[in-house]
Amino acid sequence: MSAPATDDLSNRLIHLLGADAVMGADDDIERYVHEPRGRYRGQPLAVVRPGSTQEVAAVVALCRDAGVAIVPQGGNTGLVGGAAAGLGRRELIVSLERMRAVRELDPEGATMVVEAGCPLARVREAAAGAGLMFPLHLASSGTATIGGNIATNAGGHMTVRYGNTRRQVLGLEVVLADGSIYNGLTALRKDNSGYDLNQLFIGSEGTLGIVTAASLALVPAPRQSLTTLVGLAELTDALALLRLLRNRLGETLSAFELMPRLAMDYVLADLPDVHDPFGQPHAWYVFAQADSAVAGDWLREACLAALELADLEGLTRDVIVAGGDAQAERLWQLRDAVPRAQKRGGVSLKHDISVPVAAIPAFIEQATAALAEAVPGIRPCVFGHVGDGNLHFNLSQPEHMGADAFRATEPECNRIVFDLVQKHHGSIAAEHGIGRLRRDELARRADPVKLKLLGRLKQCLDPDALFNPGKVVDQHHDS
Structure with a gap:
């Protein structure tokens, strides 16, 4: 864009949103352009912070007319460059951080409607206040936003029981590339009236539309919970333990996390006043959690019986069973600290x-x-x-x-x-997404028919390549 055209767009954005919601290169935009792993640092035309879905739609319309691309951004906690602006093309970062409202919470239907900029921790707190739970748990819950979680189809500790984010989403509100608003904010758990359009946008990383709000499915809050840390000698013992716990605890098994000794060493060196949980080191560690919404004391007894059987079968070397919520939090702190503590290496x-x-x-x-x-x-x-x-x-x-x-x-x-x-028939992107980091790898390794369909979807929903250029798929890839 020429300088006059750029100035004109900036003036239009300020007129639309107010000066406080539009930040240029002379403002402090470091936290919007600094990607967590430091691999990407873009130069956006500006950063705008709309406060409503209608304002997002108006921003999209202005950018479409001006030929300026848009990079949607939530908490900017992504790890594959999916929310980073580029260098070669002038782009506008659209931060959803002002859109934080919990619009509705329905205890009877166990649903809630929240705006995309609402931090995950706030979603979970609001659900807990109604005696319910939103079963997505990430180490970055305080900064990650629900819109970003949806855009990347985030996973986390409790995926083994509840699945990734897409299983918790009932409906979406999305601003499309033509500036129109798709209102799919249904609270229905059964709706077979045509294609499930919501699923197109979950995991699309902001390349097909901008999610502005979501209707979420909640579950009853646990009334019994038990966390255990297990030391193991062999990796194969972890899988045998997983099978045993699933057989003995059924659907109450909510988390089953693996950690090697090297990671434990990093964590112990990084966290002050934290000591080795066991008297001796182990090759592998498993963090397991079981929960039930049914009141009583039977879950602890069932867990202890299962762990005793695991010991008899020679699967475990050491076991710590948390005596309460405080000790459980201390155990999970060891697992959650791994990504940061790895810098020690x-x-x-x-x-x-x-x-x-x-x-x-x-x-x-x-x-x-x-x-x-x-x-x-x-x-x-x-x-x-x-x-x-x-x-x-x-x-x-x-x-x-x-x-x-x-x-x-x-x-x-x-x-x-x-x-x-x-x-081994796996995936190169399990829960962080493709973003910019793995785009070329996806192009080399994905099924050609899959790539063709991805390209056609992009072309259909975003023909002018307005949304998040350079992420997930090559623009207009349809060969």
Whole structure:
């Protein structure tokens, strides 16, 4: 855009939203352009903060007429560059952070309607106030927003029981590329009146439309809960323990998280006043949680009986059973601290992947062996939501290797990891999305028919490539 055209758009945006809601390069926009992992730093034309769906629609219409692309942004906690502005093309960041309202909460129907900028923690607190629960739990709950969770189809600790975000969404309100508003904010749990349009936008990473509000399904709040930390000698013991707990605890098993000793070392070094939970180190750790909305004391007895059986079968080496909510929070603190604590190991090459649960031991064994041969001294730090097959297959810098030299190995490390993911019929993007980081990898590895359909959907819903350019798929890919 020419300077006069840019100035004209800025003036129109200020007239529409007010000066306080439009920030240019001379304003403090660091938190909007700083991507959490530091891989991308864009130069947006401006950052705007609309306060209503109608204002979002008006911004879209102005940008469409001016030929300016839009990068939707929630809490800016994404890890694949999905909310980062580009450098080569002038783009407008549209932050939904002012749209934080809980519009409606229906205890009888166990639903709520919230705006896209509402932090996940606030959604969960509002549900808890009505004796209900929104079963999406992330370490970034305080900053991640529900719109971002929907855009990336976020997972988290409780996916093993409740599934990813798309299973919690009943309906959406979305601003489309022509400036119109799709109102699909239904509270219905059964509606077969045509294609489920809501599902198109969940996981689309802001490339098809801007989610402005959502109708969410809630569940009864737990009245019994038990958290346990288990030390294991072998990775295969984790899968055997998962099978045992599922058989014994059924649908009450809400979380089953894996963590290696290396990650525990990082966490213990990073968190002040935190000590090793056991008297001796273990090769692997499992965090498990069981919950029930049914009152009583039977769940604890069932969990203890299952853990006793696991001990008799030689699956466990050490067990801690939380004695209450405070101790449970302290145990989960160890798991939630891993992403930040990994910085203790220097540069980390991160992979958010999934494979079938049964394939996890073979995948990890094959990948770590191949990586050790390619990069001697590499330190795999594999943790995550093993109950649903999602691993954060992160690789810490070898102690004898410099940071730049290790970064230079990333293409080869990626090839090794993703080749094995493909061999085991897994996914290169389990819960973080594709964004900019994995777009080219998706183009190389995805089924050609899938790529064609993705491109046609993009072309159909966003023919002018207005929304989030450079993310997920190549623009107009339909060959």
